[in-house]
Amino acid sequence: MNSPVLLITFNRPAYVRQMIAALRAAKVRNLYVFKDGPRPNNTADYNASKEIENIIGSIDWECSVKTNYMQNNLGCGYGPYSAISWAFQYENELIILEDDCVPTIPFFDFCTGMLEKYRNNIKIKHITGRCPAPEHYIFRKYDYIYTQYAPTIGWATWKRTWENFDMQMREVEPFIKNGGFTNQFSSKKEAKFFNRRFDETRRDPNAVFHIWDYQYGLHSRMNGALGIVPAANLIDYIGVEGTHPTAVNSEIVQLKTSTKFVAKNHPSEIAIIPEYDYAYFCRFIYGNSSLLHRIISHIKKIIKPCRLIRR
Template sequence: MKHEIMIPESAVLLITFNRSDNTREVFRQIKQAKIKKLYVANDGPREGNENDVIEREKIKLLLQEIDWDCELHTLFQEKNLGCGWGPATAITWAFENEDRLVVLEDDCVPALAFFPFCNEMLERYKDDNRIWRISGRSCFPDADFFAGYDYIFTHYAPSWGWATWKRCWDHFDMNMLDITKYLQEGGAENYHFSTSQAAFSNYMLRQALNDKNLTSHIWDIQFAYLHMKNNGLGIVPKKNLIKNIGYIGTHFNKVHKYHLLDVSNEYRVVNHPSFVITNNKYDKYYFKHSIRKLTFIPYWLELFLRKMKIFVKRIK
């Protein structure tokens, strides 16, 4: 008789601020999934901003709608920490009691299939130090890259609905104190397979290094850096499992094509990849059709300087 493997249900962290309408959309899915353990973090109101105070109270009222068996933990900050320290502090707080965590921000509406997918991946790869993040967003669902598998391994695992382990987050450093040494030793050239991808990543890291206000508005570049310096991989599902409704906010001011992706509620994992290795074709395609088209920065200068450096060494 074949016994099914019991997969633990992971706690969910919902990160909120001042968008109660968006939060309600995400909360509706959490409620439907009857999440057993829920952490809700809310960044503090900005000084003198009455709307932030009103939105916070609406979110508090929303949590009173929990009518299922749910262990609720809340963190309502007194002061505003911003888009950098706010989410980072919330994740660190939730990991004080958890060894794994599913993370949703207030504009990432999950398909119901997102939760069992994360649970299965978190359990299956809990002891695999090669895996650092599980993403629910799939920008190119059903593409040929998946080749019969229900998910792939990649260097690009977006943070629009994601999951990770305490073993990973414990190494997180908002200030990236060792980034200068990392760049001096080649940086992303030791991580990516192509020179253009490495040039882009190194350019972004240098921009972050020179950004005096980095921690006030960014946390995900720091987590991406953590992936890179540990040669970490992410997991992306064959079907898209996250609908992003954050069209207007600190980092977006218009709708782009990834906001329009449908989600799959029927998705489940049947076919696992045969090998835990980077899907290089997916990485190249993602870089060319997502990052390079949506990011307007002169990162090619980084590529040019790298090639000049190689040329100078050869002629010496």
Template sequence: MNSFVPPKPLKTAVLFVVFNRPDTTEVVFEAIRKAKPPRLYVAADGPRPHKEGEAEKSRITREIATRIDWDCELKTRFLDDNVGCGIGPSSAFEWFFSHEEEGIILEDDCLPDQSFFWYCEELLEKYRHDTRIMHITGSNFQNGWKRDPDYSYYFSTYPHEWGWASWRRAWKLFDYGVSKYPEIVEKAYLDGYYTSKLEQKYRLSKIANTYGKDNVNWWDYQWNFTVHINSGLAIVPNVNLIENIGFGEGATHTLSTKDKRAENKSGTIEVPLKHPPFVIRDVKSDERYFKNLMNRMVTRKIYGLIGIDGFDARG
């Protein structure tokens, strides 16, 4: 049982991005409800007309996500038309940061530990004016491994998007169309930036597949690229604070129920946090993360292609 006791009432706004999954939405909403943010923003893309039953699922999901029974200012952004899971979330973030200087963001399958909210709040305040820091994530994919257990978190170039927080000052740099990509690649500005040639090829291939496209099915690759070309850093907790409960049926990107990330349970982080007295990227932790990422992807694709139950080569 979670024994976390909030040190004070939460004062930070939360954006909740939902769509058509009442089951996961209800679970995540209960975590938000327990934290009692003073301002809640709820954004939802419109249902796809060719998907039978989706309009009703969307209606129920929106109703669940707005069941406010605490002292809270509610703002909603419910689209009638479907714009997709690239423009949909990223435009919701734009809307959120047009109202808030900083805040916490959760999607409908990202279940936070209660300590996540106060972890974000403390870091949003501490690094509010430090433009080196662009992203605070609640996710840790090191499977319990800690390079430096003396501190509560480390600095990374990976802005994991399953439960995160940021500032208006950082999000205003976001470029959905990655317009700077041709110049960055032509002039080799990112050569030596990544932990290996393999990582560079992998990361830039995602941007190559994004550049020049009108409506891609993602926003996180563009955000990664934004952080990288602005020499930005992300904060990663030494304890995983987010459990993704959306693997399998109904998911867009997380289709494999036996993906190792589905086993990545959340824990609790102690607040006040133990802050490192420096701001330096932890290259060793980033190297280990990318190695784990590649191993996981190869396993998923091979097992998915040969038809092993619980794996899907697409994601």
């Protein structure tokens, strides 16, 4: 598998071992490894860091490995941002994996194929291997779709997408003042939600230290870009330990993966499926925001169900 892969890690050697096994199975030939540094005076971080270095050093298949090991801790915001920016100094496209997700073989094939197919199409921002709702009726027609909601949990993108991305979100204020996402989404609820959410994030001086994907999502959506989601889930999410742990019994952890997926049926045009996007928003974003929003969402679901549609 010749597409370059970036692995982002920190202090979870057990997760890294699972990832290395997946990379070996896929015969990845070009690997970048970015490891964030240990937190100050944290012996466990220091020991885990050394163990991860040993794991990476033991890679035993034909693979070019370039490493960037931080001495200081950058955190969950600037860490991944710095990792991706670093790897794009050497490559024009990347498959990007954090150590809390385990890819299947079809994930690599799908990403490689989509990177090549849409390499020169600036409308497409990235490809995800995460399909949170493979039961949606649209996937009976197409093997992948275009959407504004393509999770960055096992994904691939191009240098052209990452360029001009601003972690400080300085582009938000004038964007919001000019109407923001008013005409961006298929529903007013989505536009209002993201206008508020991104403005709140911009005003949080600590945001850059613990998140990066919000800023990236803003940058992509502001430029009208779309992501690609496969009809089957190709990423096994295992992030039940760490700074942002997920419950073992949560939907994101329990979602099954496909090991036989092949993309054959292509969409007829590059356009979102409004029903899919709105349903995704209701189920995975709006319903999982603040407590107040979760209560409101629950009430609205009782009155008028808002779910991914089966037909």
